[in-house]
Amino acid sequence: MTAVDVAAPAQASTVKTGRFVYIASVFLLCAWVLVPLYFLLINTLSSPEAVTSFPKSFVPEFNLGSLEFFWNFSGILNAIKNSVIVAVLTMIISIAVGAPAGYALSRFDFRGRELFRLLILLTRAFPLPLLALPRAVMFIRSGLDDTVFGLALVHATLAIPFAVLITFSLFSGIPLELEEAAWTLGCDRLTAFRKVVLPLILPGITASAIFAFVISWNEVFAAAVLTIENRTLTAFLLASLAESPLYLKFAGGFILVVPALIFIFAVRKYLFAMWGIANR
Amino acid sequence: MAQIEIKGVAKQFGSYQALHSINLSISDQEFMVLLGASGCGKTTLLRIVAGLETPTEGEVWIGDRRVDHLPPRDRGIAMVFQNYAVFPHLTVFENIGFGLRMAKVSNDEVKRRVERNAELMHIEQLLARYSGELSGGQRQRVAVARALAMEPDVILMDEPLSNLDALLRLEMRAELKGVLAESKTTAIYVTHDQVEAMSLADRISVMHQGRIVQSATPVEVYRNPAEHFVAGFIGNPPMNFLSAVPEGAGRYRVADKVLDGPNGASEPLVFAIRPEDLTLSNDGFAATVKIVEPLGPHLLATCDVAGTMFRAILDSDMTVKHGDKLTLAPQDGRVRWFDPESQRAVA
Numbered sequence: 001m002t003a004v005d006v007a008a009p010a011q012a013s014t015v016k017t018g019r020f021v022y023i024a025s026v027f028l029l030c031a032w033v034l035v036p037l038y039f040l041l042i043n044t045l046s047s048p049e050a051v052t053s054f055p056k057s058f059v060p061e062f063n064l065g066s067l068e069f070f071w072n073f074s075g076i077l078n079a080i081k082n083s084v085i086v087a088v089l090t091m092i093i094s095i096a097v098g099a100p101a102g103y104a105l106s107r108f109d110f111r112g113r114e115l116f117r118l119l120i121l122l123t124r125a126f127p128l129p130l131l132a133l134p135r136a137v138m139f140i141r142s143g144l145d146d147t148v149f150g151l152a153l154v155h156a157t158l159a160i161p162f163a164v165l166i167t168f169s170l171f172s173g174i175p176l177e178l179e180e181a182a183w184t185l186g187c188d189r190l191t192a193f194r195k196v197v198l199p200l201i202l203p204g205i206t207a208s209a210i211f212a213f214v215i216s217w218n219e220v221f222a223a224a225v226l227t228i229e230n231r232t233l234t235a236f237l238l239a240s241l242a243e244s245p246l247y248l249k250f251a252g253g254f255i256l257v258v259p260a261l262i263f264i265f266a267v268r269k270y271l272f273a274m275w276g277i278a279n280r
Numbered sequence: 281m282a283q284i285e286i287k288g289v290a291k292q293f294g295s296y297q298a299l300h301s302i303n304l305s306i307s308d309q310e311f312m313v314l315l316g317a318s319g320c321g322k323t324t325l326l327r328i329v330a331g332l333e334t335p336t337e338g339e340v341w342i343g344d345r346r347v348d349h350l351p352p353r354d355r356g357i358a359m360v361f362q363n364y365a366v367f368p369h370l371t372v373f374e375n376i377g378f379g380l381r382m383a384k385v386s387n388d389e390v391k392r393r394v395e396r397n398a399e400l401m402h403i404e405q406l407l408a409r410y411s412g413e414l415s416g417g418q419r420q421r422v423a424v425a426r427a428l429a430m431e432p433d434v435i436l437m438d439e440p441l442s443n444l445d446a447l448l449r450l451e452m453r454a455e456l457k458g459v460l461a462e463s464k465t466t467a468i469y470v471t472h473d474q475v476e477a478m479s480l481a482d483r484i485s486v487m488h489q490g491r492i493v494q495s496a497t498p499v500e501v502y503r504n505p506a507e508h509f510v511a512g513f514i515g516n517p518p519m520n521f522l523s524a525v526p527e528g529a530g531r532y533r534v535a536d537k538v539l540d541g542p543n544g545a546s547e548p549l550v551f552a553i554r555p556e557d558l559t560l561s562n563d564g565f566a567a568t569v570k571i572v573e574p575l576g577p578h579l580l581a582t583c584d585v586a587g588t589m590f591r592a593i594l595d596s597d598m599t600v601k602h603g604d605k606l607t608l609a610p611q612d613g614r615v616r617w618f619d620p621e622s623q624r625a626v627a
Contacts, residue, residue, distance in 0.1 A: 180332050181365035183352045185430065186382030195378075199369045 040257060043250040051247040066251035076255075079236035082148055083217060086232055089152030090159055090216035091209045097156070098163025099205060103193075105164070106171035117168075120161045131157065132222040139226060146227050154222045159212035166211070170204040171197070210267045214260055282343045282356065282433030282466045283308045284329065289338030289348075291324055298324045300490045301338065306483075311460060311467045315477040316487035317513070322470045323438055325487070329468060330359050330436050342434055353382075358427035360437040364419040366411040372398070372422050373407040379430045397425040400459055417448045424456065428463055435460065437469045441476065453479060474514055478502070486510050504616065508623040511552050511616060517580065517591045520558075522565075524551040524617070535565045535586035539610075542617050542626045549626060550618040555580070556593040557614035564609030567592070569600050581606070 043051050047063040070076055104110070105117060135154055136145065144150035174197055182192035223235035231239065237252040244252070284306040291299040299321045306312045314322040327333035329340055331352035340348040347355045358379070367375050374381075376394045385393070398404040401421040411419055420440060427435055440456075441449045457480050460467050471477055477484050478498040485495040486509075494506040505511035511519040524532040524541060525548050532541040534551045541549065556578075558564075567583035567590060574580075579594045583606065592608050594600065617626045 175363060175365065177361045177363055177365040178367060180352075181359065181361060181367075181426075182378070183332070184330060184357060184359040184436075185379035185426070186353045188351065188353065191382070195382075196367055196369075 037257070037261075040250060040254050043247065044254040046247070048245065048247040051250060066247050067254070069248065070251050070255060073240070075231075075236060076233075079231050079233045082227075082230050083233040085148045086152045086155060086223075087213045087216040089149060090155040091212045093152060093156035094159035094163040094212040095167075095205060095209050098160045098208070099167045101160075101164045102167025102169075103171050105168045107176070117165075120164050123157065123161050128158075128221050129225075132225045135222075136225050146230055148230055151223055151226050151230075151232065152216070154226060155216040155219055156212075158219065158222075159215045162211055162215070163208050166208040167201070167205065170201045170208075174200050207267060210263060214264065217260055217263075218256075283310075284434060284466060284468070285339070285341035286325070286329070287339040287341070289325070289328060289335045289340065291321070291328065291333065292336045298490055299328075299335075302492055304485060304492060304495065306466060306468065309464050309466055311457075311469065311480060311482040313477040313481035313484045314468065314470045314487055315472070315474060315484050317472060320487040321490040322472075322487045326436055326438055326468055326470045329434070330357055331355050332359075356433040358430040358432035358435050360420075360423045360427050360435070360440045362439040362442060364411075364416075364423045364443075366414070366419045366422050366426075368411050370410070371407065372403060372409050372411075372414070375411070375422055376407075376426045376429050378426065383430075393429050393431075394425075397429045400428065400462075401425040401455075417444055417452065420444060420452065424459070428459070428465075431463075432465060434466045434468065435463075437467065439471055440469075442471070442473070449476075456480065474516070486513065488513075503614075504625065505552075506625050508550065508552075508618045508620075511618070515554060517555055519552045519554050519616070520585075520588075520590045521618075522551045522585065522588055522590070523620075524549045535588075537563075537565055539615070548620065550620050552616040552618060553610045553614060555591040557611045558592045558608040559611060560594070560606060561609040562607055564607040565590070567606045567608050569602055569604040569606060572600055572602065583608070 044066055045062050045064070047065055050063070101120075105113065132154060135150075139145040139150045144153070178196050178200075179192050182196045183189070187195060218234065220234040220238055223232045224238055227235060233256060237256060241249050241252045284304075286302055286304040286306075289299060289302045290297070302325060304312075314325060316322045324333060328335050328348070329342075331347065331350060335348055338348070339346055342355060342357070352359075366372075367378065370378065373394055376397055377390045380390045380393060394407070395404065398407055401424055403418060403421045403425060406414065406418060406422075411422070414422065420443075424440070441452055444452060453476060469477075469480060481498050483495060484498055484501050485492045486501060487493065488507075488509050494501055494510050496504070496506070501510060502514055505514060505519070508521075512521070522534050524534045524539075526541075526546055527533050527538060528546075530541055530543040531538055532549065532551065539551070541551075565585045567581075567585045569581050569583050570589075571582040572579065573582070574596060577596060579596050579598055579600070581592045581594055581600055583590045583592060585608075590608075592606070600606065618624065619626050
């Protein structure tokens with residue numbers, strides 16, 4: 001009984017320490033993400049003088065000068081439009097190509113299947129310049145250079161591996177028996193897919209589409225190399241902000257980050273579903 | 281009319297021969313059970329009939345149509361799967377009505393048939409639920425109702441009760457038998473559970489290593505196993521075996537006793553007897569009791585007869601213990617003989 005008496009407080013203190021470590025980790029992780037975002041926010045909303053001054057205020061001034069400047073900056077609206085078009089195209093291409101590949105990988109046993117899976121990952125092993133520069137040459141020859149479609153093709157190559165692997169795991173999570181049951185109940189392969197599989201994986205497909213969108217939205221290198229007139233927001237800001245004052249850089253960063261954040265936040269439920277965390 | 285003819289069906293997976301030229305006819309409204317251990321090919325055969333697997337060779341006929349080249353939806357079958365396969369994104373109502381909707385049946389008729397079959401399976405109060413809100417037994421009921429609602433010529437069931445707990449399985453077994461007899465559907469039912477097979481089947485096909493070794497009524501399979509394998513597979517505990525040496529004129533020496541056996545065989549045979557077909561007498565096999573298991577209705581004694589394990593089912597009020605000597609006599613007419621070469625029964 002003395003053993004019990006001794007063990008109890010020891011256990012309690014272990015639990016306490018564990019809890020402390022847990023809370024501290026959560027706090028650190030949140031800070032890791034939120035602090036830079038917070039600084040971005042206050043600097044964007046500060047007057048140019050406040051951005052360069054020291055010490056900093058932790059309360060934003062709500063000075064919209066920098067943002068207003070951007071809004072009126074020539075070409076910015078066009079760049080945002082280009083970014084959205086390229087991202088949407090990337091989304092469509094990567095799902096249109098990636099989802100059938102994911103389905104085939106999960107449902108059919110074909111020769112070279114494992115090799116194919118490996119090759120998909122290998123496409124990400126090449127540094128982007130290696131892909132983008134030859135393509136720039138190819139695109140110039142074929143007239144695809146400086147078009148949103150050409151850029152969407154490059155972004156799709158980046159997004160497709162993810163789309164394939166994500167949809168592969170989505171399809172694998174749906175028992176084949178469900179499809180077979182549908183076949184015996186009067187469906188052909190296509191209607192079974194439409195009536196049974198599609199409704200079940202739609203949240204996951206949405207998530208992987210959003211993922212493709214964000215990959216495209218954030219991509220800067222290929223966008224900078226392959227477009228001149230039809231720049232996306234990232235490429236446009238990269239070109240224009242290199243020589244800009246600090247407060248404009250903050251505002252530019254803010255404009256880039258916020259849409260991606262809003263988008264991810266809006267579909268967070270599906271992103272959890274994508275990583276297989278039950279969320280109902 | 282939906283009799284089923286399986287003619288010379290074989291299936292090969294790579295270099296593995298899953299089925300060896302199966303021939304089987306199932307008559308209209310018959311309840312056929314495919315029984316065998318896992319890996320014997322019973323599920324493969326069922327899936328070939330369903331159209332979920334294509335045979336490497338052979339023909340499958342349902343009614344007077346050859347169906348082996350048709351997709352599952354054109355075969356007039358419905359199937360109940362081992363894991364229920366209830367669609368998680370649809371309500372119970374829409375699950376049961378799924379096939380009817382695909383067949384473009386009118387709304388009123390869908391409603392009528394869904395409700396009737398739900399009632400039959402006692403799930404009429406669950407129609408608005410999703411499968412996530414159902415227990416295993418309820419899901420199984422939905423799966424059966426969904427199959428029945430199609431009013432198929434043939435209903436195929438792949439171990440439909442194996443995921444249920446023991447009590448529920450008993451209940452569902454009896455219910456299934458009643459419902460299927462009512463529906464007048466031809467049924468093929470796959471199971472590895474011999475009690476399930478015995479209780480449900482009009483006829484049992486025992487499968488072993490990709491072959492059907494015996495197709496007969498449950499009683500026939502139990503009483504007259506056609507092969508050594510069947511004798512050792514059916515029955516719990518299975519038959520006892522002893523080697524039999526011919527003594528001439530149809531007489532055989534089994535252990536230390538000489539018995540009448542099949543005429544004309546001059547080669548050694550295998551003698552087989554069911555544990556419950558043994559009686560205590562003063563003229564029989566000398567048995568030494570090794571293990572005594574009182575099972576309630578009777579008592580199972582595992583003994584040693586001439587160095588071979590030998591089980592006997594005795595009255596539950598008998599008092600036997602380890603080391604006791606018993607004399608066990610086989611009942612007339614219950615002895616079976618097998619050829620050790622061909623494994624087949626010898627008459």
